[in-house]
Amino acid sequence: MAAAIVVLGLVALVGPPAALGLDNGLVRTPPMGWLAWERFRCNTDCKNDPENCISERLFRTMADLVVSEGYSAVGYEYINVDDCWLDKERGANGQLQPDYSRFPNGMRALSDYVHRLGLKFGIYEDYGNYTCAGYPGILGSLELDAQTFASWNVDYVKLDGCYSHPKDMDRGYPEFGYFLNKTGRQMVYSCSWPVYQIYAGIAPNFSSIIEHCNLWRNFDDIQDSWASVESVIDYYGDNQDAIIPNAGPGHWNDPDMLIIGNFGLSYEQSKTQMAIWAIIAAPLLMSVDLRTIRPEFKAILQNKGVIAVDQDPLGIQGRRIYKKSGIEIWSRPITPLQQNYFSYAVAFLNRRTDGTPSDVAVTLQELGLAYPGGYAVEDLFEEVSYGVLSPETKIKVKVNPSGVVILRANIHLPRFQSQNQKTVYDPYQHVFRTTARPNF
Ligand code: GAL
Numbered sequence: 001m002a003a004a005i006v007v008l009g010l011v012a013l014v015g016p017p018a019a020l021g022l023d024n025g026l027v028r029t030p031p032m033g034w035l036a037w038e039r040f041r042c043n044t045d046c047k048n049d050p051e052n053c054i055s056e057r058l059f060r061t062m063a064d065l066v067v068s069e070g071y072s073a074v075g076y077e078y079i080n081v082d083d084c085w086l087d088k089e090r091g092a093n094g095q096l097q098p099d100y101s102r103f104p105n106g107m108r109a110l111s112d113y114v115h116r117l118g119l120k121f122g123i124y125e126d127y128g129n130y131t132c133a134g135y136p137g138i139l140g141s142l143e144l145d146a147q148t149f150a151s152w153n154v155d156y157v158k159l160d161g162c163y164s165h166p167k168d169m170d171r172g173y174p175e176f177g178y179f180l181n182k183t184g185r186q187m188v189y190s191c192s193w194p195v196y197q198i199y200a201g202i203a204p205n206f207s208s209i210i211e212h213c214n215l216w217r218n219f220d221d222i223q224d225s226w227a228s229v230e231s232v233i234d235y236y237g238d239n240q241d242a243i244i245p246n247a248g249p250g251h252w253n254d255p256d257m258l259i260i261g262n263f264g265l266s267y268e269q270s271k272t273q274m275a276i277w278a279i280i281a282a283p284l285l286m287s288v289d290l291r292t293i294r295p296e297f298k299a300i301l302q303n304k305g306v307i308a309v310d311q312d313p314l315g316i317q318g319r320r321i322y323k324k325s326g327i328e329i330w331s332r333p334i335t336p337l338q339q340n341y342f343s344y345a346v347a348f349l350n351r352r353t354d355g356t357p358s359d360v361a362v363t364l365q366e367l368g369l370a371y372p373g374g375y376a377v378e379d380l381f382e383e384v385s386y387g388v389l390s391p392e393t394k395i396k397v398k399v400n401p402s403g404v405v406i407l408r409a410n411i412h413l414p415r416f417q418s419q420n421q422k423t424v425y426d427p428y429q430h431v432f433r434t435t436a437r438p439n440f
Contacts, residue, residue, distance in 0.1 A: 022177050022181070022189055022211065022212050022213065022214065022250075023211075023250070024181065024186045024187070024188075024189075024214070024250075025186065025250070026186055026187075026188050026214055026250065027188055027214045027215070027250055027252065027283075028249040028250055028313070028315070029249070029310075029311040029312070029313065029315065030215070030252050030281055030282055030283045030284060030310060030311065031077075031078055031156065031188060031214075031215065031252075031283045031284075031285070032075045032076045032077060032078070032283070032284040032285070032307075032310075032311075033066075033076050033077055033078025033079060033080055033119075033120070033122065033156075033284075033285055033286070034062050034063075034066055034071075034076060034078070034079055034080065034285065034286050034287070034288075034290070035078075035080040035082060035122070035158075035257055035285040035286070035287050036054060036058070036059070036062075036080065036081060036082045036287065037082035037083065037124075037257065037287060038221075038222055038223075038224065038256075038257045038259055038262070038287035039224075039259075039262055039287045039288055039289055040052060040053075040054060040058065040082075040287075040289075041084075042054065042083055042084040042133045043084075044084055044099070044102065046101065046102050052289075053102060054081075054082075054084045054085055054102060055102040055103065056102065056103045056104065056105060056109075056110050059079055059081060059110055059114070060110070060113055061290075061291065062079060062290055063079045063113065063114050063117050063119055064117070065290035065291065066079065066117075066119060066290065067117050067118070067119070069290060069298065070302060071286070071290070071301070071302065072117075072118065072119060074302045074304055074307055075284075075307055075311060076284070076286065076301075077119050077120050078119070078120045078121070078122045078155065078156050078188075078285070079114045079119050079120070079121055079122065080121075080122030080123070080124070080156060080158065080285065081110075081121075081122060081123050081124055082124045082158070083124055083126075083131050083132055083133040083135065083160070084131075084133050084135065085098050085099065085102075085103065085107075085123070085124065085135075086098060086099060086131070086135035086136055087099045087100070087135075087136075088134075088135060088136070089136070090136055090141075094141060094144060095144065095148050096125075096136065096141075096145055096148050107123070107152045107154075108151070108152045108153065111152050111153045111154060112153070115153065120155035120156060121152075121153065121154055121155050121156070122154065122155060122156030122157070122158065122188070123149060123152070123154050123156070123157055123158070124157075124158045124159075124160065125137065125138050125145065125149075125157065125158070125159055125160070126138065126159065126160040126161065126162055126163065126164070127139065127159050127160070127161055127164050127168075127169065127172045127173060127176060128160075128161060128162050128163030128164030129163045129164070130162060130163040131160060131162060131163075132160055132162035132163075137162075137163055137164070138159075138176065139163075139164060139172075142172075142175060142176050142179050143179045143182075145176075145179075146176065146179035146180045146182065146183055147179075147183055149180070149183075149185075149187065150180075150183035150184070150185040150187070153185070154185075154187055155186075155187055155188060156187060156188040156190065157180065157187050157188070157189055157190065158190040158192075159173065159176060159189070159190065159191055159192065160192045161192040161193065161195070161196040164196075166196045166197045166199070166200040166202055167200075167202065169193045169196060169197060170205060170208065173191050173193045173209075173212055173213065174208065174211075174212045176189075177189050177212045177213070188214045188215070189212070189213050189214050189215075190213065190214060190215045190216070190217075190254065191209065191212070191213035191215070191216040191217070192216070192217045193209055193213065193216055194206070194209055194216050194217065194218050195216075195217040195218055195219060195220075198218065198219075206246045209246070210246055210248075210251045213251065214250060214251060214252065215251070215252040215253070215254040215283055216252075216253065216254055217254050217256065218235070218239075218243060218253055218254070218255075219231075219232060219235045219236075219255065219256070220232070220235075220256075221256060222255075222256035222257055222259055223259075223264070224259055224262050224263055224264035224265075225264040225265075226264060226265055226266070226269045226402060228259075228264075229259070229265065229269065229272070229273050230351070232255045232256065233272075233276050233349075235255075236253075236255060236276075236280050236320075237319075237320035237323065237328070237330075240319045240320060243317075244317045244319055247281050247315065247316075247317035248315045248316070249313075249315040250315075252281060252282070252283055252315075252317075253280070253281075253282070253317065254282065254283050255277065255280060255282050257285045257286070257287040258273060258274065258277060258284060258285060258286045258287065258288070258301065259273065259287060259288070260273055260274060260286065260288060260297050260300055260301055261286070261288035261289075261293040261294065261297035261298065261301065262287075262288055262289075266402065267296055267297075267300075268400045268401070268402050268403030268404070269402045269403070270297055270300050271300055271381055271403060271404050271406075272349060272402060272403060272404040274300050274301070274303065274306050275306060275330075275347045275349075275380075275381075275404045275406040276330060276347060276349065276404070277310065278306045278307070278309040278310035278332075278345065278347075278406070279309065279318035279330045279331070279332045279345060279347050279406075280317050280318055280330075280332075281310065281312075281315060281316070281317040281318065281332070282310065284307070284310055286301055288301075300381075303380065303381065305378070305380035305383070305408060306380050306381070306406060308408075309332065309334060309345040309380070309406070309408065312332070312334040312335055312345075313335060314333065314334060314335055314337075314342075314425055316332065316333045316334075317332070318330055318331055318332025318333070318345065319331065319332075321367070321368070325352070326350065326351040326352035326353075326358070327348070327349070327350060327351070327352070327358060327360055327399070328348075328349040328351060329346065329347070329348055329349070329360070329362070329367065330346070330347040330349065331344050331345065331346045331347070331367060331368065332344065332345045332346075334408075336410060336411055336413060336423075337411065337423040337424070337425055337432060338371065338373070338411045338413055338423055338434075339371075339423060339432065339434055340432045341370070341371040341411055341432075342411070342425070343375065343408070343409060343410045343411045344367070344368070344369055344375075344408075344409045345380075345406060345407070345408050345409075346367055346369075346406070346407045346409060347404050347405070347406040347407075348360050348397050348399050348404065348405045348406075348407075349399065349403075349404050350399035350400060350401055350402065350403055350404070351402065352401055353401055353402070354401070355401055356401070357398040357399055357400045357401070357403075358398070358399050358401075359396055359397070359398055359399075360396070360397050360399060361394055361395070361396040362394065362395060363391065363392055363393060363394045363395070364377075364389055364390070364391045364392075364393055364395065364409065365391040365392060369391055369409055370391050371391065371411050371412075372390075372391070373411070373412050373413075373414060374388045374389055374390045374391070374412045375388065375389055375391075375409035375410060375411060375412055376388050376389075376409070376410045376412050377389050377395070377407055377408070377409045377410075378407065378408050379397075379405060379406070379407055380406045380407065380408055381405070381406060382405075386407075388412045389409075395407075422434070
């Protein structure tokens with residue numbers, strides 16, 4: 001099928017003092033790691049299911065595997081606890097405490113274990129009276145809980161929003177961020193603030209969210225199905241004009257976990273999730289049993305070319321540029337830059353179900369790739385290089401049903417220019433600046 005392409009402040013009124021913007025210098029590219037929730041949920045039955053229950057043992061095992069199976073070598077670094085780690089009661093001194101029957105050595109010991117492996121440690125709480133699963137929330141103890149996390153050397157806090165009033169979040173999320181900052185320990189701050197407000201019919205104040213959170217959820221919890229992944233992809237495509245401008249180094253939209261390697265996605269669908277998550281500059285948080293994952297899914301999660309797209313230093317979230325008859329094209333501006341031109345990652349997605357691959361044929365120019373010197377084009381999953389192609393070249397890809405082809409098109413830099421000039425892009429002014437490098 002030949003596709004014709006149309007290219008297309010501070011918040012708190014009361015509470016903590018001024019200048020509490022997060023700006024913690026963390027996650028200049030989207031965070032990567034492992035997060036328990038989607039795969040392991042709230043299984044607290046360590047008596048009958050000791051290997052899969054939410055416990056110290058599970059997190060130690062996953063941390064070990066992140067290192068020994070090569071995930072850390074390609075960038076995955078956070079080991080993140082989600083809901084159901086807590087005791088139902090706070091300790092005598094009012095401090096949060098884990099369920100010691102499942103975390104017998106406490107959270108500091110688990111954090112130390114993770115750090116000894118060269119990884120980082122994340123934890124979950126909720127800005128409400130309870131977490132979503134009914135464990136103690138932070139409301140009423142914000143400062144103490146921030147201090148407790150710092151004392152456990154936590155590196156990443158996911159703050160959920162069950163059992164709280166979405167209207168209070170405009171004050172509450174910045175306030176907890178302020179207390180996190182005040183501890184002096186740098187912690188990534190993952191917020192569920194906008195999604196609860198959107199559900200409640202409140203328009204989120206994104207300038208405040210960007211200022212106070214490193215990442216935030218906009219949409220539903222991901223589930224173990226292709227339908228769920230499709231719904232996330234549609235949300236990010238349908239709402240792109242509103243949400244793309246909010247993403248950038250240090251602050252990211254979070255479409256939720258990678259479910260690759262579980263029960264619900266085929267091989268093709270798994271590649272699709274990985275590719276689209278990379279295009280939309282998503283945090284790459286795997287939620288999968290690393291003990292049993294099949295090698296082909298592990299290879300998708302460890303695809304260095306796709307990860308490099310996700311982690312591109314410009315931090316520009318990509319967009320859907322074409323959608324017709326079940327074919328979508330998504331594109332993301334990436335490095336290297338030259339004059340006023342970006343390089344691009346381009347993903348061709350086939351949402352059709354008529355069981356045979358679809359051909360998509362398009363010139364680079366129609367995709368918006370107009371650099372006169374051409375682009376070095378490669379297929380990131382097939383690891384095929386197409387050489388240097390001019391903007392007029394028509395490329396043709398075959399995309400499997402519910403599958404994807406993802407290409408990287410790097411600006412072809414003439415040798416003398418690449419040595420003497422450097423182009424940088426200012427995402428805030430939306431301008432390119434080309435500087436002559438000193439010639440020594
Ligand atoms: C949801 C959240 C999930 C998970 C769950 C735990 O609200 O979106 O990612 O954290 O709560 O109960």
